[in-house]
Amino acid sequence: MQSPKETLTKLRKVDAEELNQLKKRTDAATLVIIFFIAVILARLWFLQIHYGSKYKDKADNNRVRMLDVVASRGNVLDRKGRTIITNRPNFNIVWVKEDSPNPDEIIKKLSRILNEEIAVLLKRVREAAENPRHIPILLQEDIDWKTLVYIENNHYDLPGVRIEVLPRRDYLYEDFGSHMIGYLGQINLKELEEKNSANYQGGDQIGKRGLEKLYEDELRGEKGTMYMEVDAHGFEQRQLKGKETLPGNDLQLTIDMDLQLEAEKAMAGKAGAVVAMDVKSGRLLVFASAPPLHLEDFVGGISTKNWQALLGNIKRPLVHKTIQGQYPPGSTYKIVTALAGLSKGVITPNTVFYCSGSMKFGNRRYGCWKEGGHGPVSLHRALAESCDVYFYQVGLKIGVDSLAEYANRMGLGHKTGIDFEYEKSGLIPTSAWKKLAKGVSWQDGETLSIAIGQGFNLVTPLQVCQMTVALANGGILYKPFLVEKIIDPEGQIIREFEPIVDVELIGMDKYLELIRDGLVGAVNDRHGTGKEAQLKDVTVAGKTGTAQVVSMKKFQETDEEDVAYKHKDHAWFTSFAPAENPEIAVTVLVEHGGHGGSAAAPIAKKVLARYFAQKTELETNKAKENQNVLQ
Amino acid sequence: MLVAVLLIAAMGLVNLYSATYAGGASTTTVFIRQLFFFLAGLSFIMIIHLFDYRLLLTWNYILYGIAVCLLLASLLLGSNIAGTQRWINLGFFRLQPSEPAKLMLVISLASYYYRKDTGRGFTIGQLLIPMALTGLFFILVLMQPDLGTALMFAGIFISMTLFVKLKWSTIGIIFGGCSAVIPIGWQFFLKPYQKQRIMTFLSPESDPTNSGYHIMQSKIAVGSGLKFGKGYLKGTQGHLHFLPERHTDFAFSVWAEEWGFAGSLFFLAVYFFMILWGLNVCLASRDKFGVLLAFGIVSLIFWQAIINLLMVMGFLPVVGIPLPLFSYGGSSLMTTLIGIGLLMNIRMRRNQVRKN
Numbered sequence: 001m002q003s004p005k006e007t008l009t010k011l012r013k014v015d016a017e018e019l020n021q022l023k024k025r026t027d028a029a030t031l032v033i034i035f036f037i038a039v040i041l042a043r044l045w046f047l048q049i050h051y052g053s054k055y056k057d058k059a060d061n062n063r064v065r066m067l068d069v070v071a072s073r074g075n076v077l078d079r080k081g082r083t084i085i086t087n088r089p090n091f092n093i094v095w096v097k098e099d100s101p102n103p104d105e106i107i108k109k110l111s112r113i114l115n116e117e118i119a120v121l122l123k124r125v126r127e128a129a130e131n132p133r134h135i136p137i138l139l140q141e142d143i144d145w146k147t148l149v150y151i152e153n154n155h156y157d158l159p160g161v162r163i164e165v166l167p168r169r170d171y172l173y174e175d176f177g178s179h180m181i182g183y184l185g186q187i188n189l190k191e192l193e194e195k196n197s198a199n200y201q202g203g204d205q206i207g208k209r210g211l212e213k214l215y216e217d218e219l220r221g222e223k224g225t226m227y228m229e230v231d232a233h234g235f236e237q238r239q240l241k242g243k244e245t246l247p248g249n250d251l252q253l254t255i256d257m258d259l260q261l262e263a264e265k266a267m268a269g270k271a272g273a274v275v276a277m278d279v280k281s282g283r284l285l286v287f288a289s290a291p292p293l294h295l296e297d298f299v300g301g302i303s304t305k306n307w308q309a310l311l312g313n314i315k316r317p318l319v320h321k322t323i324q325g326q327y328p329p330g331s332t333y334k335i336v337t338a339l340a341g342l343s344k345g346v347i348t349p350n351t352v353f354y355c356s357g358s359m360k361f362g363n364r365r366y367g368c369w370k371e372g373g374h375g376p377v378s379l380h381r382a383l384a385e386s387c388d389v390y391f392y393q394v395g396l397k398i399g400v401d402s403l404a405e406y407a408n409r410m411g412l413g414h415k416t417g418i419d420f421e422y423e424k425s426g427l428i429p430t431s432a433w434k435k436l437a438k439g440v441s442w443q444d445g446e447t448l449s450i451a452i453g454q455g456f457n458l459v460t461p462l463q464v465c466q467m468t469v470a471l472a473n474g475g476i477l478y479k480p481f482l483v484e485k486i487i488d489p490e491g492q493i494i495r496e497f498e499p500i501v502d503v504e505l506i507g508m509d510k511y512l513e514l515i516r517d518g519l520v521g522a523v524n525d526r527h528g529t530g531k532e533a534q535l536k537d538v539t540v541a542g543k544t545g546t547a548q549v550v551s552m553k554k555f556q557e558t559d560e561e562d563v564a565y566k567h568k569d570h571a572w573f574t575s576f577a578p579a580e581n582p583e584i585a586v587t588v589l590v591e592h593g594g595h596g597g598s599a600a601a602p603i604a605k606k607v608l609a610r611y612f613a614q615k616t617e618l619e620t621n622k623a624k625e626n627q628n629v630l631q
Numbered sequence: 632m633l634v635a636v637l638l639i640a641a642m643g644l645v646n647l648y649s650a651t652y653a654g655g656a657s658t659t660t661v662f663i664r665q666l667f668f669f670l671a672g673l674s675f676i677m678i679i680h681l682f683d684y685r686l687l688l689t690w691n692y693i694l695y696g697i698a699v700c701l702l703l704a705s706l707l708l709g710s711n712i713a714g715t716q717r718w719i720n721l722g723f724f725r726l727q728p729s730e731p732a733k734l735m736l737v738i739s740l741a742s743y744y745y746r747k748d749t750g751r752g753f754t755i756g757q758l759l760i761p762m763a764l765t766g767l768f769f770i771l772v773l774m775q776p777d778l779g780t781a782l783m784f785a786g787i788f789i790s791m792t793l794f795v796k797l798k799w800s801t802i803g804i805i806f807g808g809c810s811a812v813i814p815i816g817w818q819f820f821l822k823p824y825q826k827q828r829i830m831t832f833l834s835p836e837s838d839p840t841n842s843g844y845h846i847m848q849s850k851i852a853v854g855s856g857l858k859f860g861k862g863y864l865k866g867t868q869g870h871l872h873f874l875p876e877r878h879t880d881f882a883f884s885v886w887a888e889e890w891g892f893a894g895s896l897f898f899l900a901v902y903f904f905m906i907l908w909g910l911n912v913c914l915a916s917r918d919k920f921g922v923l924l925a926f927g928i929v930s931l932i933f934w935q936a937i938i939n940l941l942m943v944m945g946f947l948p949v950v951g952i953p954l955p956l957f958s959y960g961g962s963s964l965m966t967t968l969i970g971i972g973l974l975m976n977i978r979m980r981r982n983q984v985r986k987n
Contacts, residue, residue, distance in 0.1 A: 022922060025794055026914045029926070030907065036937045037903050041896075043944045047854040048892040055854025059888075 068201065071221030072167045074248030076181060076211065078257035079283070079484055084176055090168030091143050093151065093161065094136035097125070100160035109158060113150060114140050136162060138203070169299060175292035177260055179320040180420075180482065182210020183298035199223050208298075211251060211482070214419065218486050221248030249494065250487040254283035262610040263288045266603040271315035271591040272570075273322040275465040276607055279582045281499035282469065282478025284418075286586070286607060289321040314565065315591070323423040326458040327589060329412070330545030330596065331386045331529075332572045333453030335471060335515055338383060340406035341394040342511040349514050352376045355389035359448075366392055366448050369546070383518025386529045386544060388452050395451020400442055403450060404430045409505060410467040411477050412459050417502065418480045426463055429456040454548055465587035468574045471512055471519075472541075472582035475505030519543050520579045523601075530573060532601035538612050539579040542604065544596030545572030568592035573600035577608050584611050632978075635905040636956065636971055640669050640964075642898060643882065643957040649863060650885045650959075661959060668961040672968030679972035683980060688920060691742040695764065698735035701728035702771040729772050729780045730962035734970055736787055737927030739764050744795045745920040752798040755805075761788065779950030783934065790930040791923065845881070850945040852884040853895075860891030880951060882958045883943045906933050909971075912978045921977045928970040931955075 047055065076085040093114065100106045107125070111118045121139055128137040143151075143163075151163060169184060185208040187200055199222060200206070206220075207213035224245030256276075263274035267290035276286035291313075297306050310318050319325055341347040357373030359366045368374065368388040374381065382390035395403060407413055413428030429450065431442035449455035462480060470477045479500040486495040505512075519541035522530040530542040547570040571593035576585040586604045593599035644665060651661045687694070705719045705728045718725040743761050747753070765788040772781040855861070887895045906929060913925035932955045939954040941947040953960050955967040 018919070021796070022914060026910055026926075029794070029910055029929075033903065033906060033910070033933060036933075037899065039946075040899065040937070040940050040944070043941075043946060044853070044887070044892060044895055044899075047850060047944060048856050048887065048895070049858065052854055052857040055851050056857060058851045059855035 067226045069224040069226050069245050070166055070204065071223055071245035072247040073169065073221065074215075074219040074489075075250045077250055077252045077487075078260075079252065079254050079285070080257070081252060082257050084173055084253075084255075084257060085181065086170050086172065087167035088170040090141065090166045091148050092138055092164045092166060093140045093143055093147075094164045095125075095139050096136050096160045096162065103160075106158060106160060110139060110161065114143070114147065116140060136164065138164075142168065169295075171295050173257070173261065174296075175294055176257075176264070177255060177287065178210075178293040178295050179289040179322070180210055180255070180287045181295070182212040182214075183208055183293070183295050184212055185298065186301060209421070211253075214421065215251055215483070215486075219248040219251065221489075222246035247489040249489070252484045252487060254278070254285065254482055254484045255287060256285045256611075256614075258614060259286045259607055259610055260288055263603070263607050264290070264292065266606045267291075267590075270593065271321070272589045272593065272600075273325055273461040274586070274588050274603060274607065275322050275461050276584055276586045276611075277465050277469050277478075277480060279469050279472045279576060279585050282466075282480050283484070283499070284480050284482050285584065285611075287322055287482060289319070289325075291315050291317045293317055320422065321589065321591070322462050323416075323418065323420060323460055325589065325591070326424050326426050326460055327570050327572075327591075328455070328457050328547040328549075329453040329459045329464060330547035330570065330572050331388075331453055332464055332543050332545035332574050332596075333407070333451075333457060333459075334383060334386065334391050335467065335519075335543060336407045336410055336412065337391045337394050337398075337403060337451045338379060338515050338518070339410070339508065339511055340398050340403050342379075342514060343406065343508065344398055344402060346397040347379060347394055349379050352378050353382075353387075353390045353393045355387050357389075359389045359392050361392070361396075361448060362445055364445060366445075379514060380518045380521050381525075381527075383515065383543065384521030384525045384528045386522070391451045392448045395447050396444065398451075400447045400450055401430050401432075403447070404428045407457075409503065410470060411503070412463050412467060416460075416462055416466050416480050418462065418482070420482065423462075424460055426460050427456060427458040453545060461587050461589045464572070464574050464589075465585055468576055468585040468587060470503075470505065471515060472576035472585055474509045474512055476501055477503040477505070516541055516579065519575075523575070529597045530575070530601045532597055533573065533575055533605040533608070535577070535605065535609055535612065538577050538608070540575055540577040540605070540608060541579040541582075542573055542575030542601065544601060545574070546570070546594070546596045547572060549592070565592050568594055571596045571599035573597070573604045575601075575604050575608065577612070584608065632905070632908050632975065635901050635908065636968075638901050639898075639905065639956045642886070642901075643959075644669065645863075646882055646886045646889075646957070647959050649889060650882060664961065665959050665964065668964045669968075672965050675965065675969055676972035676975065679969065679976055680979065684924065684973055684976040685918075685920060685980075687738050687924070688742050688745070691739050694735050695739045698728065698732040699767065699771070701726070702732060702768065704728070706771065706774055725961075727960070727962035729768075729775070729777060730960075730966040731969075732768055732772070733780070733783060733787065733931055734928070734966050736765060736768055736784055737791070737931055737970075738924065740788065740791045741920060741923035741927050744791065744923050748795060748919060752796040753792075753801060754798055755801045758792065758797075758801060758805075761792065777951060779938070779952045782950065783931075783938075783952060786934045787927060787931055790934070791927050794926050794930075795923070845949045846942075846945045849881050849884045849943050852881075853887040853944060856888045856891040856895070858892050860887070860889045860894055863889050879958050879960055880939065880949075880953055881943060883940060883954055886957075887943075902936060906936070909933075909974050912974050912981075915981045916977050917981055921981070925974055925977050928974055931970060932967060 072087050075083050075087075077083055093110070095106070095110070097103055107118060107121055110116075111121055114121075116139075124139055125137055148163060151158065151161065155161065184205040187195075187202065187204045187206040191206055192200055192202065195206070199220065207216040212219065222245060225243045259276060263276070263286045267274060267288060270290055272290050274286050274288040274290075275284065277284055293310070297303070338347075342349075354376050355368055355370075355374040357368050357371050359368075366388070369386065374385055374387045374389070377385070377387045377390050379390075381387065404413070407428040413426050415423045415425045434440060434442050434446075434456075446455055450457060466477060466480060479502045481497055481500070483497055485493050485497065488494050519530075520539060522528040522544065523533050523540045523542045524531075529544040530540075533540050533542050549567065549569060569592070571590040572588070573596050574585070574587040576582040586607050588600040588603045588607075590599045590603070644662070647665055648662050701719065705726075718727050740761050743764070744753075747757055765784050768784045769781045772784065883895075883898075886898060890898075909925065909929035909932065913922050913929060916922045916925055935952050935955050938947060938950065938952045939958070942949060942952065943954075953963045955963060
């Protein structure tokens with residue numbers, strides 16, 4: 001072993017030849033170094049100077065994320081400005097996959113926190129697979145406070161997971177006017193193409209039915225944008241300037257909340273419709289279809305199970321019965337028959353027919369609902385006690401086609417033209433129609449059925465109400481409407497709706513007066529069929545109707561209870577009040593409710609009672625105020 | 632020389648402050664630690680000047696042994712960070728033994744080549760021992776696993792071996808061997824994540840969220856610096872955490888983002904001045920050991936710098952190689968400063984040989 005000293009002194013020197021060689025090698029090394037310097041400089045040039053602006057954009061996009069902010073949807077108010085529907089914040093869990101370094105683990109954690117199966121969460125992730133990666137995926141909606149707080153506190157453990165606050169429809173009166181108001185749903189491709197693309201994007205909520213759909217453009221408002229500076233984990237650092245949202249406009253309806261609630265309460269458990277209209281304008285005060293839809297079920301998409309239940313329900317909750325329910329008008333049609341008879345001069349108020357309880361025509365006997373018969377009846381009693389035989393006689397004398405003419409003039413058999421979707425027109429048969437549709441000539445016997453509102457006749461509750469309005473106001477058919485005004489977020493009225501006269505019947509007032517008189521009798525006479533609708537302080541006029549369904553169709557239900565239900569007659573009651581100076585018309589239909597007088601009239605009475613109670617209250621308040629002023 | 636080193640290290644510190652700047656408490660600790668290591672390293676340079684570098688010739692096997700022990704220790708009791716066992720916790724700081732091991736390898740190879748050099752070129756048989764010396768380090772580091780540093784060892788070995796004279800037959804055998812070994816190595820020895828790193832390097836844009844992420848983000852950071860940068864402490868990529876490992880391996884991205892092309896150019900000028908000066912030391916030394924040692928140290932710094940820079944600019948896959956003097960990391964900084972101390976030592980004693 002050499003000592004250090006020796007090593008040092010014995011160290012071999014570099015001789016001249018070696019030095020030469022060394023030079024060559026260091027030169028080669030220098031070349032290598034210069035080569036790499038050149039590569040690096042060139043690369044640097046390309047990155048920073050040549051493509052620099054491209055990377056600059058990328059860097060800006062990297063840190064600034066553009067987020068759409070959904071505007072708060074407009075409120076829905078009743079005619080007095082009381083809020084029916086508004087919005088509340090809805091906390092959703094969304095996940096930006098891009099921001100999660102370990103997606104599987106995040107899903108596992110979330111499954112535990114949200115108490116949701118991994119498969120369910122993964123399904124939602126898969127459904128969003130086609131979206132760009134930076135678009136948040138909705139994992140769970142409307143989380144509760146506890147979960148919210150937990151996620152907020154642990155957000156460093158959950159990179160990419162965010163809480164998104166979205167306005168959600170808040171139904172203050174639950175299923176209030178559900179068919180009228182309609183519901184929201186996720187926008188589909190077709191709607192996305194139709195709508196203004198700047199204000200809509202996939203995943204947005206859009207009005208699918210009812211007013212939510214019809215007034216979508218008013219209610220929606222304008223989306224805002226928010227620029228958010230984020231770090232690589234998706235955590236928001238600070239908010240940059242963006243575009244403010246513009247809340248949607250409010251809809252003030254013509255609907256009276258109290259009356260609608262009263263009607264809906266009275267219809268609980270039943271199927272059918274209640275329509276109330278302002279006699280002097282066509283404003284709809286009540287527009288109810290029973291059974292209601294449970295609107296909360298539709299938020300965020302209705303489940304298949306719930307949908308199947310709705311489809312299978314014998315009370316047909318999916319049908320908007322005020323405008324889509326078509327029923328034989330029953331005895332309410334006698335208004336038309338009477339009007340036609342009077343106008344054609346076939347009868348006068350004093351014309352008397354004898355009712356023995358039935359009437360023989362051809363080789364068939366047509367019965368009156370009262371088996372014992374009414375004896376000799378004039379127009380007033382015929383309407384008040386709804387004598388069938390009287391109207392058989394009138395019908396025969398006028399003929400089916402003249403009857404149809406007057407029905408049409410009273411608004412039956414065609415759409416009322418209300419600004420609403422899927423209205424049905426009903427059916428008022430004529431001889432020509434039968435020839436065309438059935439290929440058979442009209443039988444006079446059928447005219448008898450038509451005259452009392454049975455047979456082929458089909459009407460909607462809204463049509464009957466519109467007819468009642470015209471009867472009450474002396475012949476003006478108003479186009480029914482639902483929206484009073486549209487109010488912008490600052491409270492300015494931007495649009496107001498005026499009554500529209502659809503048809504005005506000229507020269508019929510004296511006949512209508514006679515019919516009104518008969519209808520007052522129906523409610524107030526000793527033997528009137530609509531006595532159940534009587535009010536103490538106000539004279540109500542009304543007409544009952546009982547529409548037979550049995551002979552019309554064969555039923556396929558095997559369930560006996562269902563068959564029994566489906567065999568029951570539809571109950572009608574249409575009315576107006578006060579008789580002397582009508583203000584409101586109320587029409588009630590109870591599907592398979594039985595007799596109009598017993599099943600439908602009490603419901604109309606409740607709505608009317610409420611209306612007049614409200615009015616008296618208002619007047620006493622006014623009187624009090626005046627007194628206060630005087631004092 | 633010392634000026635260049637000081638300048639680079641100062642830039643590194645300034646940059647480190649920015650890279651970790653977030654207003655948090657950890658910011659200052661990282662900065663102060665690096666400053667401490669830098670000052671400690673400078674004093675090491677002074678100490679190294681006190682003895683003759685040629686003493687290393689006698690100590691080289693001891694040093695090599697220590698390095699092996701440290702590497703083994705890091706494998707056995709090392710703290711596990713991010714799935715790798717690269718560190719030995721010494722209480723006040725965590726030593727990364729693979730850093731000094733790089734220097735030990737340089738010393739060992741220089742000693743061996745110096746002893747065996749006959750001037751007629753090395754045969755393949757004579758290369759077996761240096762291969763074994765390198766191979767042991769290589770395997771130990773690969774087991775951590777740290778492919779980048781392992782390849783660094785191979786790089787040092789190749790540069791130093793090419794620097795000494797080889798027989799043509801030897802060169803032929805090595806090339807033949809390598810082309811046979813590489814596919815086999817790919818198949819059997821690389822861990823999946825290492826394979827993936829190499830694969831994503833080939834097309835980083837294909838997977839912008841996972842493996843390609845680092846490269847993408849780094850390129851964005853560098854590119855968005857433009858001519859004059861975004862200004863000190865104003866880089867968005869770094870401060871918003873888009874850049875991973877921004878104070879260690881990707882420190883230069885932060886620099887390039889904040890100082891732009893001009894700043895990067897200045898940095899590179901100083902850096903390569905230092906490297907060329909190192910090469911000059913190699914030429915100036917009058918004994919073969921000094922020449923080999925100096926060349927080894929220069930190549931050590933040079934290859935790390937090149938690999939790091941090319942990686943930052945998206946030319947190479949992400950391997951954990953720091954930019955010597957610039958990146959954060961006590962072990963790396965100390966090793967580099969010791970290396971530079973040795974270079975200065977060699978330069979200082981370049982004329983002593985003749986006198987003897």
